[in-house]
Amino acid sequence: MNDTFLRACRGEKVDYTPIWIMRQAGRYLPEYQAVRAKADFLTLCKTPELAAEVTMQPVDILGVDAAILFSDILIPLEPMGMRLRFLEKKGPRLSKPVRKMKDIEALRTIEPKKDVPFVLDTIKILRKRLRKKVPLIGFSGAPFTLATYMIEGGSSKNFLETKKMMFSAPEVFHALMQKITETTISYLRAQIKAGAQAVQIFDSWAGALAPDDYREFSLPYVKETIENLKSHDVPIIYFVNNCGGLLELARSSGADVIGIDWRVDIGKAITRIGKETAIQGNLDPLALFSDDTTLKTKVKDILKKGSRAKGHIFNLGHGILPQTPPEKAKTLVKLVHELSS
Amino acid sequence: MNDTFLRACRGEKVDYTPIWIMRQAGRYLPEYQAVRAKADFLTLCKTPELAAEVTMQPVDILGVDAAILFSDILIPLEPMGMRLRFLEKKGPRLSKPVRKMKDIEALRTIEPKKDVPFVLDTIKILRKRLRKKVPLIGFSGAPFTLATYMIEGGSSKNFLETKKMMFSAPEVFHALMQKITETTISYLRAQIKAGAQAVQIFDSWAGALAPDDYREFSLPYVKETIENLKSHDVPIIYFVNNCGGLLELARSSGADVIGIDWRVDIGKAITRIGKETAIQGNLDPLALFSDDTTLKTKVKDILKKGSRAKGHIFNLGHGILPQTPPEKAKTLVKLVHELSS
Numbered sequence: 317m318n319d320t321f322l323r324a325c326r327g328e329k330v331d332y333t334p335i336w337i338m339r340q341a342g343r344y345l346p347e348y349q350a351v352r353a354k355a356d357f358l359t360l361c362k363t364p365e366l367a368a369e370v371t372m373q374p375v376d377i378l379g380v381d382a383a384i385l386f387s388d389i390l391i392p393l394e395p396m397g398m399r400l401r402f403l404e405k406k407g408p409r410l411s412k413p414v415r416k417m418k419d420i421e422a423l424r425t426i427e428p429k430k431d432v433p434f435v436l437d438t439i440k441i442l443r444k445r446l447r448k449k450v451p452l453i454g455f456s457g458a459p460f461t462l463a464t465y466m467i468e469g470g471s472s473k474n475f476l477e478t479k480k481m482m483f484s485a486p487e488v489f490h491a492l493m494q495k496i497t498e499t500t501i502s503y504l505r506a507q508i509k510a511g512a513q514a515v516q517i518f519d520s521w522a523g524a525l526a527p528d529d530y531r532e533f534s535l536p537y538v539k540e541t542i543e544n545l546k547s548h549d550v551p552i553i554y555f556v557n558n559c560g561g562l563l564e565l566a567r568s569s570g571a572d573v574i575g576i577d578w579r580v581d582i583g584k585a586i587t588r589i590g591k592e593t594a595i596q597g598n599l600d601p602l603a604l605f606s607d608d609t610t611l612k613t614k615v616k617d618i619l620k621k622g623s624r625a626k627g628h629i630f631n632l633g634h635g636i637l638p639q640t641p642p643e644k645a646k647t648l649v650k651l652v653h654e655l656s657s
Numbered sequence: 658m659n660d661t662f663l664r665a666c667r668g669e670k671v672d673y674t675p676i677w678i679m680r681q682a683g684r685y686l687p688e689y690q691a692v693r694a695k696a697d698f699l700t701l702c703k704t705p706e707l708a709a710e711v712t713m714q715p716v717d718i719l720g721v722d723a724a725i726l727f728s729d730i731l732i733p734l735e736p737m738g739m740r741l742r743f744l745e746k747k748g749p750r751l752s753k754p755v756r757k758m759k760d761i762e763a764l765r766t767i768e769p770k771k772d773v774p775f776v777l778d779t780i781k782i783l784r785k786r787l788r789k790k791v792p793l794i795g796f797s798g799a800p801f802t803l804a805t806y807m808i809e810g811g812s813s814k815n816f817l818e819t820k821k822m823m824f825s826a827p828e829v830f831h832a833l834m835q836k837i838t839e840t841t842i843s844y845l846r847a848q849i850k851a852g853a854q855a856v857q858i859f860d861s862w863a864g865a866l867a868p869d870d871y872r873e874f875s876l877p878y879v880k881e882t883i884e885n886l887k888s889h890d891v892p893i894i895y896f897v898n899n900c901g902g903l904l905e906l907a908r909s910s911g912a913d914v915i916g917i918d919w920r921v922d923i924g925k926a927i928t929r930i931g932k933e934t935a936i937q938g939n940l941d942p943l944a945l946f947s948d949d950t951t952l953k954t955k956v957k958d959i960l961k962k963g964s965r966a967k968g969h970i971f972n973l974g975h976g977i978l979p980q981t982p983p984e985k986a987k988t989l990v991k992l993v994h995e996l997s998s
Binding site: 474475476479480483484486523524525526527528529558559560561562564578579580581584598600601602603605606607610614617633637639 | 816821824867901905922925942943946974
């Protein structure tokens with residue numbers, strides 16, 4: 317098996333810089349669209365054979381160094397007691413939003429084997445198919461990010477309801493976070509037991525918080541999650557979107573790898589997270605709309621700066637856009653491999 | 658006149674920390690809503706008597722230390738040759754979007770006296786009304802931020818068309834930026850000549866750029882704008898939204914004051930911008946949904962950290978939200994004045 321990705325996560329010597337791409341199984345690939353034509357998004361997530369099929373696509377088509385389970389961070393919120401729908405072009409909707417202590421008390425913590433067996437089955441299928449290929453990454457949303465969806469009932473621009481709760485009823489917010497964290501821990505633990513060889517925790521909305529609020533309302537629950545997974549000895553990646561103001565705090569999460577978005581210089585980010593933690597990132601997803609010369613310059617720069625880190629996993633700074641030409645994603649993978657060899 | 662704001666911009670000694678609030682004249686005020694009921698948004702911007710009236714409201718109601726011209730950053734794009742509309746709840750629409758060199762060649766650079774006389778007339782009315790009160794701030798969008806609207810045709814999530822142009826036709830993008838910069842300079846110069854005692858340049862979308870792209874595609878035009886205004890000897894504030902990855906670069910803009918959003922720690926930001934530049938910010942606008950004790954703690958912390966800067970002007974880290982209780986905005990102004998005296 318190509319274990320370059322796992323070695324880089326651990327800061328071990330590698331022959332080249334490994335790369336995977338956030339949302340690498342997704343709408344930009346015609347092969348994904350073909351599967352998606354047969355099933356709606358949630359059905360796809362919940363049908364192991366189909367989820368495994370689309371997970372494999374970027375491994376075979378792009379030649380990335382890791383596969384990531386095809387699923388959605390909101391999946392565990394359904395068995396917690398929320399109703400989840402995905403509206404075409406409008407994104408996720410969760411009803412009814414969690415606003416009061418009694419809403420939180422009504423939430424369940426999940427039992428993965430019983431509540432999300434399809435996720436674990438997908439992982440088992442994938443480990444067989446990936447045996448001679450690349451490692452499999454499992455994932456979960458970070459507790460704060462999941463909380464925003466549960467409180468807002470979907471995506472949000474300003475996180476009005478979330479911050480109202482944080483700032484005017486912190487005890488309610490913390491009770492919610494504690495409940496989500498229990499789910500996150502058992503969810504990731506089950507994924508690891510089923511065969512995930514690394515896990516990524518997506519804090520997609522952490523960057524909406526002032527650093528002091530992040531320290532109080534998000535970070536402790538990420539730490540708790542990570543502490544509870546450490547004994548499993550798989551690399552833990554903590555992706556902090558819009559991390560510019562948060563890196564010094566994020567380094568204390570205990571993660572083996574900090575994933576960063578594209579809005580920070582990766583060289584400066586490495587200085588800020590220090591030599592104990594590997595780094596993942598951080599090409600602007602929109603750079604895949606460059607001509608090849610510009611793309612090469614950008615990749616070279618990130619690789620050069622990334623070489624100073626304990627370990628560097630190349631990735632985009634956020635998910636690949638549906639409009640991306642698949643050929644550019646292939647070019648990116650090739651460039652990263654060639655330029656770092 | 659209360660010149661505390663101007664003194665803080667220049668790093669001079671002040672008796673207390675001055676405060677103004679981005680979007681302080683706006684939908685959260687019932688007094689504003691009453692005026693807005695009589696005129697649509699663009700008519701309000703273009704009717705000096707009404708624009709002056711709503712500009713004065715927060716000065717009289719909240720007791721802020723500066724007034725800011727009521728207008729919109731997109732106003733100068735109309736005389737440049739674009740059609741501008743504001744759709745209720747959907748925000749601005751500009752047609753037709755600028756995509757090709759010929760679109761750019763067709764753009765005019767504006768003559769403020771002829772093209773936007775209402776802006777200059779509003780300023781003249783306001784200077785009379787503000788004579789014994791507080792200074793008046795004029796403003797403009799930063800060239801990059803204006804470019805995004807012109808290219809996308811409105812607000813944008815991913816800036817797909819903007820970055821496509823930047824990364825695959827940089828000469829076209831730079832030509833557009835040059836044309837916008839000429840407009841920005843003459844627009845701000847005219848505002849200063851009409852009586853604006855400080856100006857703020859809003860780079861609302863700078864934070865969507867990777868630092869190296871910001872350095873290449875936004876910063877040079879901000880610098881050019883500022884250089885061309887320096888002889889007028891009014892403080893220039895450069896607001897960089899989502900500045901977490903950009904502060905070291907933004908400090909080289911030449912601005913007297915760097916305005917920061919709430920996602921960075923203001924203490925760390927002061928270290929990064931150094932002792933030659935004053936700072937403005939940076940309370941999370943959502944903190945106005947806190948109870949008063951929480952709000953006080955947050956304000957105290959920012960004031961304490963801000964006291965290390967060359968000069969500190971208190972502000973929110975972004976515009977005040979329409980849902981904000983006006984009483985909280987009053988409380989904020991009072992807290993800043995009391996706690997910093």
